Every structure is written in C-alpha cells, then in structure tokens.
Amino acid sequence: xxxxxxxxxxxxxxxxxxxxxxxxxxxxxxxxxxxxxxxxxxxxxxxxxxxxxxxxxxxxxxxxxxxxxxxxxxxxxxxxxxxxxxxxxxxxxxxxxxxxxxxxxxxxxxxxxxxxxxxxxxxxxxxxxxxxxxxxxxxxxxxxxxxxxxxxxxxxxxxxxxxx
Numbered sequence: 001x002x003x004x005x006x007x008x009x010x011x012x013x014x015x016x017x018x019x020x021x022x023x024x025x026x027x028x029x030x031x032x033x034x035x036x037x038x039x040x041x042x043x044x045x046x047x048x049x050x051x052x053x054x055x056x057x058x059x060x061x062x063x064x065x066x067x068x069x070x071x072x073x074x075x076x077x078x079x080x081x082x083x084x085x086x087x088x089x090x091x092x093x094x095x096x097x098x099x100x101x102x103x104x105x106x107x108x109x110x111x112x113x114x115x116x117x118x119x120x121x122x123x124x125x126x127x128x129x130x131x132x133x134x135x136x137x138x139x140x141x142x143x144x145x146x147x148x149x150x151x152x153x154x155x156x157x158x159x160x161x162x163x164x
Contacts, residue, residue, distance in 0.1 A: 048148055048151035048152055049147055050157070050159050051139070051159070051162065052068075053162040054164065055163075056164075058163075062089060065161070069081070069095075069098065070100050070101075072133075073104050074104075075104075075130050079127070079129050080106045080129040081105050082106040082123050082131070083107050084109075084110075084120045084132060084133065084135070085108070085110060085134070085135060086107065106129070116134060117143050120158070121150040123154075123156075124147065124151045124156050125150045127153070127155055130156060132156055132158055133160075133161060134160045134161070135161050136162075137162045137163070
C-alpha cells in the first residue's frame with residue numbers, strides 16, 4: 001500500500017534531519033540551565049566517581065533511574081552492579097519490572113555498627129563490582145574522597161545518587 005506524500009519531493013529534500021539541524025547551530029555558551037548545577041557534580045576524578053541528584057515524586061525519580069541501572073546491569077564486565085542501602089522503593093519487584101538483569105546485581109545493607117559509607121568503600125575496594133551505587137546524603141568532601149580512593153584501588157566506578 002502506498003501513502004500519498006504530504007509535501008512535494010522538493011520540499012522533503014530541503015528538510016534537514018534533527019541531527020543535522022543540531023550540528024548546524026553555532027556553538028555558543030552553555031544554556032542557562034547548566035549554570036544551576038551544584039558543586040557535587042564537579043569532582044577531581046570523573047572517571048571513578050559520579051553523583052546524580054534527583055528531585056521530585058518518587059515514581060518520577062525511579063522512572064529516570066531505571067534506564068541507567070538497566071544499562072549498568074547489562075555491562076559486558078563480568079563483575080557485579082552493587083547497590084548499597086537503596087531506598088525502600090527499590091524492591092526486587094521494582095528491579096524486575098524495570099527490566100534489570102537481577103542475576104548481575106548485589107543488594108547490600110550495612111550491618112551492626114557499619115555505615116553505608118563504610119560498606120560502599122569496602123565494596124569499591126574489593127573490586128568485585130564494576131559499579132557501586134550508593135545513596136549517601138549528605139556526602140561530605142571527605143567521604144567523596146574516600147569513595148574516589150576506594151574506587152581507584154578496586155578499579156571500579158562509584159555512583160552516588162541523592163534523592164531530594
């Protein structure tokens with residue numbers, strides 16, 4: 001079945017693709033929205049430590065988080081994706097419904113007097129995880145440096161998520 005074209009062929013050829021239109025725009029200063037980034041996004045070593053701040057309704061935050069965690073759970077690296085002390089809304093059912101590879105994920109909770117920071121640093125140092133995701137809030141500069149050091153030792157990535 002053929003559908004009639006809504007535009008004459010000459011008009012279709014003159015139309016740029018979205019990618020071409022974006023690339024054709026002159027490079028200018030960053031958009032004002034970028035100026036609102038907070039200091040924790042800037043780190044000394046972006047290769048081993050990242051921080052993501054999500055604010056809003058829990059459902060919306062989880063919807064934004066799902067594709068990122070799904071991608072991390074499908075990494076080609078044979079090591080684990082480790083989630084340290086995730087919020088209560090990140091249940092096994094949510095992980096399944098979000099399409100994460102649950103066979104490649106460790107969910108860890110601190111025990112006894114151990115803090116979530118200590119457990120995160122230990123998981124990073126051991127190097128059995130390609131990425132260790134934590135929910136540490138607030139995260140001091142000293143704690144951030146501890147995560148960076150531990151991630152370097154274990155050749156791992158540290159991702160801290162701040163839910164607001």
